[in-house]
Each structure stands twice: as C-alpha cells, then as structure tokens.
Amino acid sequence: MINPLFAFLGGVDPWIFACSFVTVVVTVGMGFWSAKTSKTTSDFFVAGRAVSVGWNASAISGEYLSAASFMGVAGMVMSSGYDALWYPVCYACGYLFLLLFIAGPLRRFGAYTIPDFAEGRYDSPVFRKIAVVFVLFIGFFYTMPQMKGAGTTLAYIFPGMPYWGGVVLVGVVITLNVALGGMKGITLVQAFQYWAKMFAISVPVFVLMGVFGFYNGHLGATATATTPAVHVASVERKPLVEKAPADSAWIAPFGPLTTKAAKAAGLSNEQAKPYSLLYTYSLIMALVCGTAGLPHILVRFYTNPNGVAAKRTTMWVMILIGIFYVFPPIFGVLGRNLLPELYAATGAKGTDKIVLELPRMINERYGVWGSIMSGITCAGAFAAFMSTFSGLLVSMTAALAHDVYGRMLRPDARPAERLKAFKVAAVIVGGVAILLGTQVEDLQINFMVGQAFAIAAASYFPLLFMSVWWRNMTTKGAATGMLGGGLAALACTTIINLSDLKKVDLNAFWATHPLIRILCEQPAIWTVPLAIGLMIVVSKLTAAQVPSDIRMKMLVLHAPEQLGLKQEYIQEHAAGTGH
Amino acid sequence: MVHSESFLRLLMRRQLRLSIASAAAFLVALLGMPLLNYFAPTFMATRVGGFTLSWLILGVLFFPFVWIISWIFIQRSIALEDEEVAEVRRGKEQAK
Numbered sequence: 192m193i194n195p196l197f198a199f200l201g202g203v204d205p206w207i208f209a210c211s212f213v214t215v216v217v218t219v220g221m222g223f224w225s226a227k228t229s230k231t232t233s234d235f236f237v238a239g240r241a242v243s244v245g246w247n248a249s250a251i252s253g254e255y256l257s258a259a260s261f262m263g264v265a266g267m268v269m270s271s272g273y274d275a276l277w278y279p280v281c282y283a284c285g286y287l288f289l290l291l292f293i294a295g296p297l298r299r300f301g302a303y304t305i306p307d308f309a310e311g312r313y314d315s316p317v318f319r320k321i322a323v324v325f326v327l328f329i330g331f332f333y334t335m336p337q338m339k340g341a342g343t344t345l346a347y348i349f350p351g352m353p354y355w356g357g358v359v360l361v362g363v364v365i366t367l368n369v370a371l372g373g374m375k376g377i378t379l380v381q382a383f384q385y386w387a388k389m390f391a392i393s394v395p396v397f398v399l400m401g402v403f404g405f406y407n408g409h410l411g412a413t414a415t416a417t418t419p420a421v422h423v424a425s426v427e428r429k430p431l432v433e434k435a436p437a438d439s440a441w442i443a444p445f446g447p448l449t450t451k452a453a454k455a456a457g458l459s460n461e462q463a464k465p466y467s468l469l470y471t472y473s474l475i476m477a478l479v480c481g482t483a484g485l486p487h488i489l490v491r492f493y494t495n496p497n498g499v500a501a502k503r504t505t506m507w508v509m510i511l512i513g514i515f516y517v518f519p520p521i522f523g524v525l526g527r528n529l530l531p532e533l534y535a536a537t538g539a540k541g542t543d544k545i546v547l548e549l550p551r552m553i554n555e556r557y558g559v560w561g562s563i564m565s566g567i568t569c570a571g572a573f574a575a576f577m578s579t580f581s582g583l584l585v586s587m588t589a590a591l592a593h594d595v596y597g598r599m600l601r602p603d604a605r606p607a608e609r610l611k612a613f614k615v616a617a618v619i620v621g622g623v624a625i626l627l628g629t630q631v632e633d634l635q636i637n638f639m640v641g642q643a644f645a646i647a648a649a650s651y652f653p654l655l656f657m658s659v660w661w662r663n664m665t666t667k668g669a670a671t672g673m674l675g676g677g678l679a680a681l682a683c684t685t686i687i688n689l690s691d692l693k694k695v696d697l698n699a700f701w702a703t704h705p706l707i708r709i710l711c712e713q714p715a716i717w718t719v720p721l722a723i724g725l726m727i728v729v730s731k732l733t734a735a736q737v738p739s740d741i742r743m744k745m746l747v748l749h750a751p752e753q754l755g756l757k758q759e760y761i762q763e764h765a766a767g768t769g770h
Numbered sequence: 771m772v773h774s775e776s777f778l779r780l781l782m783r784r785q786l787r788l789s790i791a792s793a794a795a796f797l798v799a800l801l802g803m804p805l806l807n808y809f810a811p812t813f814m815a816t817r818v819g820g821f822t823l824s825w826l827i828l829g830v831l832f833f834p835f836v837w838i839i840s841w842i843f844i845q846r847s848i849a850l851e852d853e854e855v856a857e858v859r860r861g862k863e864q865a866k
C-alpha cells in the first residue's frame with residue numbers, strides 16, 4: 192500500500208527529479224555555507240562592498256534572469272508569437288537605460304537602496320518612508336510570477352502534486368535560506384546561478400535543434416500572410432490544436448497578445464491595428480523604464496569598488512543577459528511545432544512549462560537523453576525562480592527590517608535585535624509572497640513580470656531620473672509624482688489581474704471599452720508621463736523648498752569619484768547638522 | 771573651481787549630452803521597429819533563411835546592437851571623467 196503522503200511521487204521521472212534535487216541542495220547548501228562566513232549585520236545588507244567585476248556581473252545577471260526569462264519568455268513566444276519578443280529585448284535594453292542615465296550618478300551618491308537615495312537627495316526621512324513602500328509593492332508583484340514558476344515546475348516534476356503545493360514548498364525553502372544566509376551568500380550563489388541558467392537553457396536548445404531541426408527551419412515552417420511556409424526536410428510539424436493562434440497572426444507583429452482587447456470588442460483586423468501599436472509602445476516603455484526602478488537591481492551597483500568598475504560591470508551584464516535572451520524564444524518556436532497540445536491546457540499545465548517539457552521529446556529517439564535534458568532545464572528553472580525570489584526577499588526584508596523596524600519602530604535597537612528583526616521580516620515577507628503566489632496560477636509568468644516593471648516604471652524610474660538630472664525638484668514634487676504615477680499603475684494592474692483571475696467580472700465593460708482595457712493592462716504610456724508631469728508641476732509650485740545645498744548634491748551626483756567630493760560632502764553635512 | 775556654478779553646469783551638460791546621444795541612437799531603432807512593422811508589413815515579413823526580417827532583427831540582431839551602443843557609451847564616459855579630473859587638477863595647479 193502506498194502511503195498517501197507520497198502518492199504524488201507516482202509518475203516521477205528519476206532523471207528530472209535528480210537534476211532538480213541537486214540544484215536545490217547546492218543552492219541551499221551554498222546559502223548555509225556562506226551564512227557561516229557572514230556574521231555581522233552589514234554583511235547582510237550589502238555584501239561587504241568589494242566584489243570583482245566578473246563575479247558582480249554574473250551575480251547581477253543571475254539575479255536578473257528570473258522565472259520570466261527562463262520559462263515565461265518561451266511560454267509567451269509559444270502562445271503569442273512575435274509580440275512576445277518585446278519582452279526579452281526590452282529586458283536587455285532596460286539595462287542600457289539604467290547605464291545611460293542612472294547607474295553612474297547613483298553610485299557616486301553612495302546610497303545603498305532607492306529609499307536611501309530618496310532620503311539623501313531630499314534630506315527627508317519622511318520621504319524615505321514613502322519611498323520604501325514601493326519596494327514592497329514592486330517586490331510582491333515580482334514574486335508572484337516567481338511563485339508561479341515554482342508551482343509550474345514542481346507540478347511538472349511531480350505530476351500528482353497540486354500547483355499550490357509547489358509554491359509552498361519552494362517558498363518555504365527559500366525563505367528559510369534567506370533568513371539564515373543573508374546577502375553575502377547570495378552574491379556567490381547568484382553568480383553561480385547565472386552560469387547554471389546559461390548552461391541549462393543553451394545546451395538543451397542545441398541538442399533539441401540537432402535532433403528536431405534548427406530555429407530558422409522551425410520558424411520557416413510557419414506561413415506568414417504574404418509568404419508561404421518554407422519546408423525543410425528535417426522539420427516535422429504536428430497539427431495545431433483548436434486553441435492555438437493561426438500561423439499568420441502568430442508569426443507577424445500585432446498578433447494575439449496586443450490585439451486581444453480590440454478583438455474582444457469585435458473590431459476587425461484593420462481596426463485593431465492602431466490599438467495594437469499603442470499596446471506595443473506602452474509595453475516597451477514599461478519594460479525599458481521599469482528595469483531602472485527594480486528594487487533588487489540597483490543595490491548591486493554599490494558592490495563595485497569604483498565607478499569605472501561599475502560601468503564595466505554593466506557592460507558585462509548586457510552581454511551576459513543578451514546572449515541568454517536569444518535562447519528562450521527558440522523553445523517557444525520549436526514548441527509550437529512539436530508540442531502543440533500545450534495550447535489546449537491552462538494554468539500550470541499550459542505553455543509556461545514548454546521549457547521544461549520540450550527536451551523530453553528527445554526520449555522518442557535517444558532513450559533517456561530527453562529526460563536528462565529536461566532535468567537540466569528543470570534545474571535551470573529552479574535556479575531562476577530561486578535566485579530572483581531570494582534577491583527580492585533580501586531587498587524587501589531589508590526594507591522592512593532596516594527601514595520600518597530599524598528607523599521607524601525601534602531606532603535604538605541593538606545589532607543583535609536588528610539581526611533578529613531581519614529574520615522575522617524575512618519570514619513575514621516570504622509568507623505573504625507564498626500566499627499571493629498560490630492565487631495566480633492562471634496568469635502568464637511573463638505577463639506578471641511585465642506588470643512589476645510597469646509599476647517600477649511609473650514610480651521609481653521618474654524619481655531616479657528626475658532627481659538625478661533636474662536640480663529644481665522638491666521633496667513634495669518627487670513624492671507626488673512617485674505616488675501619483677506608481678499608485679495609478681498599481682491600481683490598473685491589480686484591476687486587470689482581478690478581472691483575469693475572474694474575481695471581478697469586467698468582461699462586458701472591457702468589450703465596450705477596448706482602449707481603457709489596453710491602458711489598464713499596459714499603463715506605462717500614460718502613468719510615466721503622469722508621474723514626471725506631476726513632479727514638474729508640484730516642484731514649480733513649491734520652488735522655495737528646493738534643498739539649500741542642491742549644488743553640492745548635484746556635484747556629488749555628477750562629478751567624477753576621483754575628485755573626492757563625496758567625502759567633502761559628508762564632512763560638511765555632518766558639521767552643518769551637528770551630528 | 772570645482773564648487774562653481776559654471777563647473778556643475780558644464781559637467782551636467784556634457785554628461786547629459788553623451789547619455790542623450792546614446793539613448794537617441796538606441797530609441798530610434800527601438801521605437802522605429804513597431805513603425806516599420808506597422809507601415810511596411812510586407813517588407814518586414816521578407817524571409818531571411820527561414821526567419822522573417824522582423825523576427826531576425828528583434829530576436830537576434832538587437833542584442834549586439836545594444837552592446838555596441840553601451841560599449842561606445844562606456845568608453846566615452848570614462849574618457850569624459852578622466853578629462854574632467856584632469857581639468858580640475860590643472861585648475862588647482864594654476865590657482866597655487
């Protein structure tokens with residue numbers, strides 16, 4: 192008689208299980224191992240500052256490549272086709288924007304986090320408290336897709352396991368790991384995880400292409416509206432299921448993803464196209480601007496020894512993530528031809544698992560090799576959601592422990608109490624993230640990550656961009672803009688999620704108002720200008736309140752670090768305020 | 771000299787010009803893609819070894835393009851900072 196507790200172990204592929212298990216053990220093990228070497232409170236917050244360019248670039252990339260990059264992009268390319276390619280492209284390009292406008296000045300200013308920057312730039316502890324709220328908002332929106340990735344992967348490995356079971360299991364393991372390991376462990380672990388993810392996405396892709404035909408061959412098998420399919424002998428194509436989008440819509444721009452709202456309103460192809468263009472631009476704006484506002488990304492610029500190293504690190508990050516992003520769409524393209532039955536499934540069994548399941552098809556021709564390849568992609572998926580979830584958990588926990596507890600509730604807490612607060616906060620944040628994660632099975636991983644970017648784009652991005660480049664910003668202007676834009680984006684994305692998860696029925700309204708649906712689903716195109724506009728107007732109205740030492744602050748932000756203005760500023764500041 | 775208004779203005783203007791020039795090169799390509807797709811769909815659907823032109827650009831070629839822009843930006847930005855430091859040092863020498 193099988194113990195019902197282990198009933199879900201039936202139908203488990205031992206190879207896939209073994210690969211995944213090893214990844215989890217190594218990740219957790221590295222966390223505990225480095226927990227021993229990091230003892231002091233400051234180690235927990237920002238990894239002791241000096242990390243080499245290669246390590247740091249790998250760590251940033253490792254943290255950045257989340258479940259959305261590893262699983263979501265492939266799933267969305269499979270389900271929506273061309274339009275989904277904007278996601279990987281803009282995930283990579285967002286980094287360029289960060290490099291061009293924000294990374295250098297923020298590093299020179301030397302604040303650990305965005306709330307640190309908000310406080311330092313405006314000498315306002317109150318503003319810091321407002322700013323810190325968005326670490327949590329954006330963070331939770333970003334943890335939901337990671338949890339969906341976890342639930343989907345575990346439901347794939349253990350066919351009998353419910354979706355929520357995987358979410359809870361993975362959530363608990365990572366929460367404990369963060370509570371016990373802290374950030375120092377995570378720098379090392381993240382760097383390792385980048386290479387694990389790169390290996391796990393690229394090797395199975397090459398093997399799959401070797402067995403079933405190349406990327407271009409599979410894409411060529413899909414006819415466009417104007418050109419017929421180009422058949423290659425090695426490329427097989429299984430018949431599409433009913434729910435799959437038609438070839439010409441899938442391969443061309445302005446396909447199912449961006450025309451969904453207009454189609455639901457009964458518009459024709461031609462009528463839907465302008466809506467689709469608007470959707471595309473809004474999506475691009477959210478993703479490109481949003482990268483700069485992600486709470487867990489900026490912290491790492493401070494772990495470089497100097498500004499030149501920070502820039503070189505960013506260059507390497509662009510290369511490392513750029514190479515990575517070529518691969519996931521290949522899974523989507525091959526998946527459409529080889530595993531079309533996924534179109535018919537929903538939730539954890541739908542296209543979001545294509546990266547995990549597709550390599551298993553190699554079993555048809557080469558025995559267990561398919562299982563091994565599938566095990567490798569599962570291991571990569573684990574690395575993806577575990578690393579991003581840990582990074583977010585650290586940022587959010589630090590916000591709670593460092594800001595809410597350390598500054599608001601108990602400013603006089605002793606280091607031991609602070610460390611304990613960090614652990615308690617990790618458990619609270621982890622718990623909420625798990626709870627939210629269990630609710631979102633029916634939303635696409637990539638789509639949810641896009642929402643987190645949209646909120647970041649409308650809140651932190653305008654704050655950082657304007658504070659760095661416009662000296663006349665006042666605290667009130669900055670706060671109004673950030674709250675106005677950020678909360679508007681938050682409200683829109685929440686409404687869309689509640690509607691898509693069928694908690695609220697708005698379908699009749701959306702069908703008559705496709706434009707509003709698009710502006711809610713992809714709000715960046717109006718919320719980012721709204722935030723910047725509010726900042727300018729309110730700052731002009733409160734122009735008398737521009738910080739008095741603004742010139743010195745701007746110098747610290749922009750003058751090369753070798754000039755040593757930062758030290759000068761700190762001394763003056765200390766003398767001026769009598770600390 | 772470092773604390774003067776003119777130095778700050780010069781500094782910010784030069785940095786912003788470099789950043790905006792780099793951003794413009796990138797935004798023209800990024801924001802131009804949807805327009806090309808919109809107004810020249812047949813051309814963008816041209817087959818290039820199985821890919822459509824549009825897919826090849828967005829799915830593959832865009833990444834190296836971004837690397838080139840960021841490489842140029844980083845080289846210029848480092849050179850700009852060195853120049854600024856040299857200028858300040860020269861200014862200090864003269865003041866002595």
